[in-house]
Amino acid sequence: MSTYITRRxxxxxxxxxxxxxxxxxxxxxxxxxxxxxMISSNPxxxxxxxxxxxxxxxxxxxxxxxxxxxxxDFVRGELGYSRTYRVPVSELMGPRLVNTFYLxxxxxxxxxxxxxxxxxxxxxxxGSKFDYIVNFLSFGxxxxxxFWLGIVLIIIFAVNLQWLPAGGTQTVGIEGQGFxxxxxxxxxxxxxxxxxxxxxxxxxxxRFTRSAxxxxxxxxxxxxxxxxxxxxxxxxxxxGFRNALIPLITIFALSISSLFSGALITxxxxxxxxxxxxxxxxxxxxxxxxxxxxxxxxxxxxxxxNLVADICYGVADPRIAYN
Amino acid sequence: MSVGEKEVYTQVEKIEADPKNxxxxxxxxxxxxxxxxxxxxxxxxxxxxxxxxxxxxxAQKEGYEKNSLYVKDPTNPGLYxxxxxxxxxxxxxxxxxxPNPKFNGEAPKIKKIIVKLIPNTGTxxxxxxxxxIDLISTLGLALDQALAFDKKIQSEGLPYTVLYxxxxxxxxxxxxLENPILKDIRVRKALVTSVNREDLIKALFEGKQTAAIHSxxxxxxxxxxxxxxxxxxxxxxxxxxxxLDEAGWKMGADGYRYKDGKKLSFTIMTTAGNKTRxxxxxxxxxxxxxVGIEVIAKNEPARVFFGETTKKRQFDAMxxxxxxxxxxxxxxxxxxxxxIASPKNGYSGQNYMGWxxxxxxxxxxxxxxxxxxxGRVSLIHEVLKAYTDxxxxxxxYYRSDVAVVPKKLKxxxxxxxxxxxxxxxxxxxxEQ
Numbered sequence: 001m002s003t004y005i006t007r008r009x010x011x012x013x014x015x016x017x018x019x020x021x022x023x024x025x026x027x028x029x030x031x032x033x034x035x036x037x038m039i040s041s042n043p044x045x046x047x048x049x050x051x052x053x054x055x056x057x058x059x060x061x062x063x064x065x066x067x068x069x070x071x072x073d074f075v076r077g078e079l080g081y082s083r084t085y086r087v088p089v090s091e092l093m094g095p096r097l098v099n100t101f102y103l104x105x106x107x108x109x110x111x112x113x114x115x116x117x118x119x120x121x122x123x124x125x126x127g128s129k130f131d132y133i134v135n136f137l138s139f140g141x142x143x144x145x146x147f148w149l150g151i152v153l154i155i156i157f158a159v160n161l162q163w164l165p166a167g168g169t170q171t172v173g174i175e176g177q178g179f180x181x182x183x184x185x186x187x188x189x190x191x192x193x194x195x196x197x198x199x200x201x202x203x204x205x206x207r208f209t210r211s212a213x214x215x216x217x218x219x220x221x222x223x224x225x226x227x228x229x230x231x232x233x234x235x236x237x238x239x240g241f242r243n244a245l246i247p248l249i250t251i252f253a254l255s256i257s258s259l260f261s262g263a264l265i266t267x268x269x270x271x272x273x274x275x276x277x278x279x280x281x282x283x284x285x286x287x288x289x290x291x292x293x294x295x296x297x298x299x300x301x302x303x304x305x306n307l308v309a310d311i312c313y314g315v316a317d318p319r320i321a322y323n
Numbered sequence: 324m325s326v327g328e329k330e331v332y333t334q335v336e337k338i339e340a341d342p343k344n345x346x347x348x349x350x351x352x353x354x355x356x357x358x359x360x361x362x363x364x365x366x367x368x369x370x371x372x373x374x375x376x377x378x379x380x381x382a383q384k385e386g387y388e389k390n391s392l393y394v395k396d397p398t399n400p401g402l403y404x405x406x407x408x409x410x411x412x413x414x415x416x417x418x419x420x421x422p423n424p425k426f427n428g429e430a431p432k433i434k435k436i437i438v439k440l441i442p443n444t445g446t447x448x449x450x451x452x453x454x455x456i457d458l459i460s461t462l463g464l465a466l467d468q469a470l471a472f473d474k475k476i477q478s479e480g481l482p483y484t485v486l487y488x489x490x491x492x493x494x495x496x497x498x499x500l501e502n503p504i505l506k507d508i509r510v511r512k513a514l515v516t517s518v519n520r521e522d523l524i525k526a527l528f529e530g531k532q533t534a535a536i537h538s539x540x541x542x543x544x545x546x547x548x549x550x551x552x553x554x555x556x557x558x559x560x561x562x563x564x565x566x567l568d569e570a571g572w573k574m575g576a577d578g579y580r581y582k583d584g585k586k587l588s589f590t591i592m593t594t595a596g597n598k599t600r601x602x603x604x605x606x607x608x609x610x611x612x613x614v615g616i617e618v619i620a621k622n623e624p625a626r627v628f629f630g631e632t633t634k635k636r637q638f639d640a641m642x643x644x645x646x647x648x649x650x651x652x653x654x655x656x657x658x659x660x661x662x663i664a665s666p667k668n669g670y671s672g673q674n675y676m677g678w679x680x681x682x683x684x685x686x687x688x689x690x691x692x693x694x695x696x697x698g699r700v701s702l703i704h705e706v707l708k709a710y711t712d713x714x715x716x717x718x719x720y721y722r723s724d725v726a727v728v729p730k731k732l733k734x735x736x737x738x739x740x741x742x743x744x745x746x747x748x749x750x751x752x753x754e755q
Contacts, residue, residue: 031630050671056384081385085414086394093413154446158453166453167446172437253347271450273416273440284626 001314005307012303016296021067023295027288028063035059057083070292074294080289084281093275097297099169100274102186104263107194108255110113111201116248118202119209120241126214134206141203150196152270157192164192193270197263201255208251212244219243245316253309257301332365342753357694358651374403386395399401406431406749431749448472451483451727459727461737461744465599469725470529482730487531488737491540492722494603496591496644497633498715500677502640504587509570511714515556516615517563523606524720527599531725535718537707538657542739543650544696545703552704554711563614572615580615588617589640592632600643603719634670636663642675645722649741651699655687658706678715731755 035053054060058069073080089209093177158166165171165188174185216222217240225235267274275294282290314320334352341347352359372392380386392399400408406428420436439456439547441447450456453521473475473485498505498514505511513524520534536555539546564574572580572587580587591607592655601622608618620624620640623632633642656662660679662672686702693699709718724737726744734750 031627051669057438081389084386084594087414088389096415146451151446151449154449154453159449162453166450166455167441168439168455169416172411172413172419172439268442271416271439273413275441278415315702 001254001311005311008307012300012307015303016233016299019299020292020296021084022071022073022224024067024292025063026287027283027286030286035239070222070288074292074296082282082287082290084285084287084290089293092290093278093293096273096275098221100263100267103190103193103197103266103272103274104258106190107197107201109206110194111198112252114198115202116209119168119206120213120236120244122206123210123213123244124240131210134210138203138206138210141199142207144199146196146200146263146265149199150192150266153192153196154269165189166192167269169271169273170297174214189270189272193263193266193272196266196269200277205251209244211250212247213240216240216243242316246313249309249312249316253305253312254302256308257298257305335365355694356691357696357699358653358691361649361651367404368399369404372399410435426749429749432752433748436748444468452481457658457729458732461724461726464727465598466528466531466723466725467602469727470531472727483727484730486724486726486728486735486737488724489533489541490724490737490741491542491649491740492645492647493535493538493540494719494722495535495538495643496717496719497638497642497644497675498717499636499638499640499642499675500715501636502589504589505640507570508713509566510572510587511717512556513563513566513570513614514611514616515714515717516559516566517616518607518610518717518719519558519718522560523603527602527606528720528723532723533721535720537711537718538646538648538654539703539707540650542645542719543648545651545700547704547707553707556711560614567614567616568620572669574615578612578615579617586617587615588619590619590621590638591641591643592621592623592628592638594625594628596624603744604643633675634664636665636674636675636677641717643719647741653687653690654706655690658683658710659687660684676715678713680709680713683709699717701723 019146035050070080079093081087082089082092085092116175118138122131125131148177155168157164168189169186170182170189171185174182217236222239223233225239232240263274264276264280266272267277268280275297278290279294279298281287282294333541334354334356336351336353339349339351340728341349350359373431376390376392377387380390388394392402396402397412400423403409403423404426406423406426408419408423409418411419417439420438422434438460441450441456441463444464447456447459448468450510451459469485469487472483475481476483476485487698498511500506524530524532524534533541536548537553541548548555567580567587571582573582575581575586589603593604601620604620604622608620611618622628628642633644643709648654657673657675658678659674660681661684662668662674663677663679664670664672664675683706686705690699690702690706693702724739725745726735726737728735731754733752733754734747735744736747737744738746
């Protein structure tokens with residue numbers, strides 16, 4: 001097992017290296033650079049100014065030289081400087097990643113807590129009224145555009161009922177008023193974006209759980225377990241659900257990998273200070289350092305969570321072994 | 324230093340402060356300039372705080388920018404000399420301002436101002452109506468959103484006012500003068516004559532913006548609408564058709580004009596996703612179709628449009644966008660033939676039309692050295708005469724700034740120039 005993990009980790013590092021260069025190179029191919037953005041609406045900047053700024057930012061060097069310089073800094077722990085916000089990337093990204101993590105985690109826990117029981121019950125009673133209702137709601141949730149849902153939630157809960165704030169991350173000036181005051185304040189701002197994210201996820205997760213459960217409960221060993229006189233609970237949980245776990249682990253691992261990538265539309269709609277919006281803005285504004293760090297985090301999370309999922313398969317199903 | 328317009332700073336040779344009178348300082352310029360007062364982003368900084376940082380990091384590449392107290396300690400009260408101090412800052416989210424007790428002017432009345440960033444303009448109205456925010460500044464709503472909200476204010480009796488103020492933003496279409504069809508001045512004149520700008524303003528903006536006649540906005544002291552000084556184009560379908568007929572473009576059976584078997588057709592490019600510009604495009608297409616000109620819209624994301632297409636003059640015929648200017652701004656970067664964007668100047672020029680006129684170049688060069696106001700006005704009117712006569716650009720409209728403020732907020736004024744409405748924030752009051 002340890003050899004397998006080591007090999008996968010080395011592969012992961014190589015993939016991160018290759019993909020990061022590809023991403024860096026693609027970004028250099030995009031039209032415009034930070035200087036272009038500076039001059040785009042300012043007719044007073046002279047050609048000398050443009051040349052001077054390009055040299056200053058090193059934008060006159062070839063892409064591979066700039067990439068090597070970036071890697072050297074990255075390895076030394078210097079994540080660089082955000083041209084848009086004029087602060088070090090670490091200072092900028094840290095709080096954004098934490099905010100995104102909170103939002104994504106809460107949304108995922110909420111979604112799983114609702115979707116898995118719904119999916120299991122639906123899978124156990126296919127064709128029932130309950131199954132039809134769950135299917136209908138799941139498809140509704142999956143099909144609902146998140147920007148539309150977000151606006152509807154804002155109109156109902158913020159404008160009409162005035163129960164929750166329309167947007168933001170926390171009340172300005174709440175810091176220092178005690179842990180619980182800050183905790184409940186954050187929670188208040190999390191509810192609407194979390195609901196907006198969860199409705200789609202619940203639909204997706206419940207569909208996956210239903211089909212995995214349906215598949216597992218059709219196996220011969222389930223019939224054998226029932227014939228042996230095992231209780232319904234043991235048949236469902238120990239034999240049915242455990243076998244349904246394999247596809248669920250894949251979905252769950254992939255969802256975990258996006259915990260730090262953020263949800264661009266939801267974050268933008270609710271003015272939530274997350275990483276998704278930051279990544280989008282950094283790419284649009286050619287803020288190389290921020291975009292590259294975000295990219296490395298996203299790629300690393302996907303690769304590492306896939307590795308974790310592979311390990312979990314072995315735990316869930318003893319027939320899977322890594323030699 | 325990573326400053327954009329270096330000239331703004333290097334033109335000043337020295338600054339001497341008078342120790343006896345802290346409100347007086349003397350600027351010495353390297354050359355005599357009439358626009359000495361146009362310092363743009365030149366702000367006074369606290370020497371006792373920033374000089375040590377500059378001495379320590381100034382020699383390093385971007386050292387000062389990264390270590391300035393404005394970056395490292397932005398809530399330091401010594402950094403600000405305006406009516407408000409920054410008391411809290413959350414990058415990308417909000418900035419909180421509190422009154423500056425040492426402000427050398429009228430004491431501000433509002434005890435706390437929070438400037439909040441809401442990236443989605445579609446949710447601004449909901450944020451306002453839910454009480455999350457109290458007003459929407461000029462950077463918030465697009466004009467169409469403001470007009471729609473204005474109607475709701477009237478019908479629902481909401482406690483807000485929508486303010487409109489003509490601004491220094493000039494919306495226009497640059498014509499690529501290298502396009503073989505557009506080289507013919509009669510075609511360019513036909514294009515501008517066949518656009519009913521007054522009707523466009525009424526139809527799309529309910530008259531809240533102003534039809535443009537050239538690049539200088541009405542509030543600028545250099546503005547003129549005198550028909551003896553510039554060429555004014557009144558909408559006339561008949562005149563446009565006459566000009567096109569003279570240029571050899573004859574109406575075909577399909578409603579479009581042809582010359583030597585070639586259809587009179589152009590592409591118009593602008594920033595994709597900008598709803599207002601897309602509406603204007605459709606309006607213009609319809610107007611030009613009426614005189615037999617086919618215009619095909621081809622839009623690109625702003626980044627591609629500005630980063631590649633306009634910069635390298637890769638638009639086939641028309642590029643629609645806006646310039647933001649300060650009053651009395653010499654337009655040499657956009658009009659001078661030296662600034663025609665080309666590989667030679669690293670595509671840094673902003674004369675995207677490729678307009679070249681020796682008299683205009685000479686007038687623009689003279690403008691910098693002319694110390695008399697009347698002389699400068701006369702020179703700029705010479706430039707505008709050529710600009711309106713040769714039609715390298717189709718002027719569309721001067722944009723208006725809009726803001727939504729609560730009725731109880733008094734003395735909130737939109738400036739109409741490059742400085743924001745907070746220019747006189749100390750006078751804002753809330754009527755109870």
